[in-house]
Amino acid sequence: MFRLQRMFGTYFRVGFYGCRFGDLDEQEFVYKEPSITKLAEISHRLEEFYSERFGDDVVAIIKDSNPVDKSKLDPNKAYLQITYVEPFFDTYELKERITYFDKNYNLRTFMYCTPFTLDGRAHGDLHEQYKRKTILTTSHAFPYIKTRINIIHKEEIILMPMEVAIEDMQKKTQELAFATHQDPADSKMLQMVLQGCVGTTVNQGPLEVAQVFLSEIPEDPKLFRHHNKLRLCFKDFTKRCEDALRKNKALIGPDQKEYHRELERNYTKLREALFPLINRKIPQLYRPMPLPTIPSQRNSLSRSSFRRVEC
Incomplete structure (x- = not known):
């Protein structure tokens, strides 16, 4: 007898950049897709969809997940930045989210990682490899009546090479x-x-x-x-x-x-x-802690007497 496992979603962050998008310009969303969806599939679908609206040579896909500098973008084009993201849980949450269902329900926080080096390259030697962890919070939780929810908060954590x-x-x-x-x-x-x-x-x-x-x-x-x-x-x-x-x-x-x-x-x-x-x-991490100094009875009495005078 086969045991059927419920198919949950795969999630992507989609950013819109360019005045052609109107109100969507500089807006970011988390999209929920079927669990077998690959990054290339959603990229192709969204590029095709917006190309039909704006024209074939207008829509461009930003290939990396680095922060977007709008001053370097062509104002006549519409840019999409699409990144695979995973549900993110704090340590205390993981103690409660034990089952497969728990880890795929009521999701509002997602994360993606971007490797970088201080000289601008994405990858370098071990001693120069940094990582940027970006944590996203959506306005509502998945599953939701819509397949995309806007991102209302973003937090970045920089990890040093070690x-x-x-x-x-x-x-x-x-x-x-x-x-x-x-x-x-x-x-x-x-x-x-x-x-x-x-x-x-x-x-x-x-x-x-x-x-x-x-x-x-x-x-x-x-x-x-x-x-x-x-x-x-x-x-x-x-x-x-x-x-x-x-x-x-x-x-x-x-x-x-x-x-x-x-x-x-x-x-x-x-x-x-x-x-x-x-x-x-x-x-240095294993030095014995210094013992606390215990004041003599005489000094203790004098201080307590001083406090009583103050009162």
């Missing part, structure tokens, strides 16, 4: 945990995730992150806690790799034993390379 690395490692760890505890177990999915974490061709990924950010203690004390958090992320990551390897060993047949041994060898190399990087603590 914070970007922390998010990336947390995502890898979550993927490992999900693949390991998936019920029913999916050996192909588990092996694909494991290969992406410890495979010889991608060892440079997690290892390079550790070498870039954990090789030296940062000079800026403001980065101490980020450094420590990333170190703990790697400890959790290696533990999840062990769990995944143990689960894979229990799932495979005789024909995959050599492949599994290769995964174990690669993991051992990765763990040995990571060990000195993730086991060095920042001394």
Whole structure:
């Protein structure tokens, strides 16, 4: 017997720029589309729709999700900026939104991420890769009687390179945990995730992150806690790799034993390379707290007497 799963929506942010749009100029909306809709599909549909109204050479699609500078746009054209967005929940919300339905109902807040570097490029080396997280709030909640709702509030959060690395490692760890505890177990999915974490061709990924950010203690004390958090992320990551390897060993047949041994060898190399990087603590974070000074009885009495005189 097949279990039918309800199909929820896919969401896109659409911005309108240009005087040809009239009241829509500089307005932004979240569009709800069928769950299988791709970015290219909605882009083509909206471009075709507005081209019929304004003309073929008038409508242009802004390809990136960076903030739009209207002074650089052609005033004779109508611009659309379309970005895939995901429902966004605060930590406290996730404790209540447990089921698949909970996470797809009563949605008013959405988020999209834009990678950037300080010199204007979208992507750079790990130590120069920033990320802009844009959080959008709509005037009403989805599901709604309309398939688009206007955006009434926008908030931007800038992540520094080390914070970007922390998010990336947390995502890898979550993927490992999900693949390991998936019920029913999916050996192909588990092996694909494991290969992406410890495979010889991608060892440079997690290892390079550790070498870039954990090789030296940062000079800026403001980065101490980020450094420590990333170190703990790697400890959790290696533990999840062990769990995944143990689960894979229990799932495979005789024909995959050599492949599994290769995964174990690669993991051992990765763990040995990571060990000195993730086991060095920042001394400043582990200094003992100074004991509070207790005033002598004589001084305490004199101060209390002084307070009584004041009253």
